[in-house]
């Protein structure tokens with residue numbers, strides 16, 4: 001089977017996008033594991049299927065490099081909006097895209113018939129430890145909570161943006177050995193559905209730097225939902241303010257996050273890199 005694809009990224013968080021309006025991918029987990037490989041495949045942080053939806057302009061399904069399905073992906077949803085707009089599938093400045101964590105509203109910023117960036121209403125953060133989910137027996141939100149990994153105690157703040165995040169505040173994120181510590185959080189038994197872990201450094205009340213170890217994909221150059229979780233955690237810990245744009249500086253670019261009483265808004269770019277076709281035995 002010949003599968004057309006579009007390679008896009010949001011702040012360097014790159015995925016392989018497949019239009020599934022007219023055909024079904026039988027085993028997307030296998031496909032992601034195969035074509036995400038940066039040496040033997042196309043290369044990416046995973047794949048994103050753009051599918052028909054009865055309740056929105058499209059439905060997005062996102063799979064990490066290891067084939068696990070993500071319930072929400074902030075950088076990818078901006079690229080899905082770009083794909084729909086640039087390919088004249090949905091020529092509107094406001095789109096609705098359905099995800100495993102609900103329908104999200106995206107306001108597009110366009111120029112000459114192309115979408116350059118977008119503002120996504122990611123929704124309300126969820127702080128109940130059972131909803132993250134964690135197996136930590138606490139009723140209240142885990143804020144600056146002591147958490148042991150091997151023989152070290154970390155202070156964590158956990159936030160769900162439809163997918164699970166564990167946020168840590170650090171003095172120098174450049175010195176962290178993410179390859180070593182990232183998997184220890186990702187596979188920690190207290191996170192039954194695994195977890196995306198953000199290591200953040202406060203620059204000012206409206207600017208933070210962040211590195212991320214993503215569940216199922218390892219260190220990525222950016223994580224949209226992770227940037228949202230990081231700003232929520234920074235507000236909860238008194239480092240940033242609500243109802244204020246916070247610049248999140250990531251390895252692959254910058255996102256602007258605003259945490260309000262109603263929701264978390266994420267603004268950032270979406271870039272198409274190339275298109276192609278790949279052979280796939282859709283078994």
Ligand SMILES: N[C@H](CCC[C@H](N)C(=O)O)C(=O)O
Pocket residue numbers: 013062064069070071072073074075076163164196214215216217220222223224225226
């Ligand atoms: N690894 C994440 C999905 C991708 C999230 C990230 N790339 C984003 O932009 O939000 C998970 O399994 O929850």
